[in-house]
Amino acid sequence: MVRLPEVVGRGYGTFWNFQGRYRVCKGSRASKKSKTTALNLITRMMKYPEANALVVRKVFRTLKDSCFTELKWAVNRLGVQAFWDVKETPLEMTYKPTGQKIYFRGLDDPLKVASITVETGYLCWCWVEEAYEIGKEADFDMLDESIRGAIPPETGLFKQITLTLNPWNERHWIKRRFFDAEPSPEILAMTTNYLCNEWLDEADKRVFETMKRQNPRRYRVAGLGDWGIVDGLIYENWREEAFDPGEISPREGVVSAFGLDFGYSNDPSALFCGLVSAREKTIWVFDELYEKGLTNRAIYERIARMGYGKERIKADCAEPKSIDELREMGLPRIRAARKGKDSVNNGIQYIQDYEIIIHPKCVNFLTEISNYTWEEDKLGAKTNRPMDDFNHLMDAMRYGLEEILIGPAFRFD
Known part of the structure; x- marks a missing residue:
């Protein structure tokens, strides 16, 4: 019994x-x-x-x-x-x-x-x-x-x-x-x-105790279950709307963009899938991958199953070994994104000039963009640094869009 x-x-x-x-x-x-x-x-x-x-x-x-x-x-x-x-x-x-x-x-x-x-x-x-x-x-x-x-x-x-x-x-x-x-x-x-x-075992509890010390704002929500107070949003130029990517992609000047941010145990691997029109100043977000615990083999299999194995993907340059492995597995057009001085803020500024339309099925992208804010200093004032949270698809978006928005000749350093 x-x-x-x-x-x-x-x-x-x-x-x-x-x-x-x-x-x-x-x-x-x-x-x-x-x-x-x-x-x-x-x-x-x-x-x-x-x-x-x-x-x-x-x-x-x-x-x-x-x-x-x-x-x-x-x-x-x-x-x-x-x-x-x-x-x-x-x-x-x-x-x-x-x-x-x-x-x-x-x-x-x-x-x-x-x-x-x-x-x-x-x-x-x-x-x-x-x-x-x-x-x-x-x-x-x-x-x-x-x-x-x-x-x-x-x-x-x-x-x-x-x-x-x-x-x-x-x-x-x-x-x-x-x-x-x-x-x-x-x-x-x-x-x-x-x-x-x-x-919960002691290791599980230590995760929350560390969060409490290092990120009190995050702890209030993810630790104690309090409502998140969202101010200082980085992107306010977006809306949720159903659309057919097949109707948008043939438009003159519309190109596709894919970006990949790596994660594993604590953070998800995140794939941004979008369409972009520089002339219309619009980004359409039409699909996503967002999952923890994925090996490089599993990332490849997920992307191939989604039908994006032949697409040009810009990935986090901090993981060159992973990029090489994914290329050898069957993602021939994956490349490292550029990083350098002020690359994050420069990328954000370009994206802020665009209207972002998000398909309702991209639930993780919607959650991140509605919670992606600037960091606060010790006095509670906003800084010019994005918070290190709700940023996996936000980073993947920047990687995928860098050449489209900024241009292939642009250098951050």
């Missing part, structure tokens, strides 16, 4: 038992909010034989390596693998004794969300992971309206939407709608952090 307190741990009792319409949890990294939600969803499905669930992220392709993986982990953690049928095509999980299902959808295909129907029972619960990615409140309203309909009271079922998120920006509509709302029995808005995660 599984004892839930031993499996779930502490800090989420109210969250676990709440049955109001909206259950919203913002939290720091390693606060176990996603894992607790996954455990709670699997447990509920097995408790209520007529309930079905929907799991949502802004972009469908991000579900497999996030929520889907977390739910598989929860099934294993609870020791109930024999009762669940897990499929990757289509992405779906079925509780075999009753036929209840967990469906997976992305808001990038709103028709599939709005038209979802269940085979047995009722659609009761929705989990929105990385809810910060949903920049438009209207997109959430559409999802909210799809989780409606009468349920016979004798079933004991209830309808609920759970949102989990990292609270990067206090200007986000989620803060106003849920955290600043008047008290309501239909809303649970709570904050958790790594301090309630008893599964």
Whole structure:
């Protein structure tokens, strides 16, 4: 027999038992909010034989390596693998004794969300992971309206939407709608952090203690789960808008640009994919790669699978060995970006003269550009140095655009 307190741990009792319409949890990294939600969803499905669930992220392709993986982990953690049928095509999980299902959808295909129907029972619960990615409140309203309909009271079922998120920006509509709302029995808005995660080892805890000393601003958000206060944005010349790259690329003067920033354990490897028009002073951001723990072989495979293996890619010149390896693997046009005195600030100044249009599927680019700010000095005044955070795709963008915006003959030193 599984004892839930031993499996779930502490800090989420109210969250676990709440049955109001909206259950919203913002939290720091390693606060176990996603894992607790996954455990709670699997447990509920097995408790209520007529309930079905929907799991949502802004972009469908991000579900497999996030929520889907977390739910598989929860099934294993609870020791109930024999009762669940897990499929990757289509992405779906079925509780075999009753036929209840967990469906997976992305808001990038709103028709599939709005038209979802269940085979047995009722659609009761929705989990929105990385809810910060949903920049438009209207997109959430559409999802909210799809989780409606009468349920016979004798079933004991209830309808609920759970949102989990990292609270990067206090200007986000989620803060106003849920955290600043008047008290309501239909809303649970709570904050958790790594301090309630008893599964962290000493090495994990040292990461946060180091962050607390070296980057207090980052620690308040990524460590304690407080709302990020975003002022001094570097780029304000951007907007989110759906567009078809195939319609833009044939325009006269439009060229493609790809930039790669290397990462591994703590930082993601980031690929910027854009189209640029010097005449229209416009940058269109149409795709991205953003993933931690990628070896050079894995980076090559991801880029080739995305269809960009033959493109000209400018990569961080601090990793010449990695660039050589990627070229030998099958990226023949990858080259090192130039770096020199004031290269970062010069690149930023050129990009600031352009309008940046970002496709909604580029969720990590949207998160970074809306949080990329100038550093503060000890007195809180802004400096002319970008903060060393939310900068992986921002750096990749500069690499990819350097020759287009600045010209091949430009030198920084």
